[in-house]
Amino acid sequence: MTIWVNEQIDPSGLVYACIACCDEQKAQECYQSFLADLNEEQKQAGWQVNLRTVSSWDEVPVSALKLS
Numbered sequence: 001m002t003i004w005v006n007e008q009i010d011p012s013g014l015v016y017a018c019i020a021c022c023d024e025q026k027a028q029e030c031y032q033s034f035l036a037d038l039n040e041e042q043k044q045a046g047w048q049v050n051l052r053t054v055s056s057w058d059e060v061p062v063s064a065l066k067l068s
Contacts, residue, residue: 001022001055001056002022002024002053002054002055003020003021003022003053003054003056003057003059003060004021004022004023004026004027004051004052004053005018005019005020005027005050005051005052005053005054005059005060005061006018006019006020006027006030006031006034006050006051007048007049007050007051007052008034008037008038008047008049009047009048009049009050010046010047011045011046011047015061015063016047017034018060018061018063020057020060027051028051031049031051034049
């Protein structure tokens, strides 16, 4: 099983928002949305958006919104 994890990370490295799902297309759409939501000031301050895969729900951060 592949689980797609989208994370929006603040400059201090804390996960600000996290959404996980098993649908690659939805994950890509979420990633694009997370990117679009960051303004230039946030980008310059060090905010990041990550899209990664994991193989188990145990590897998903507990704060994540989990979509099946």
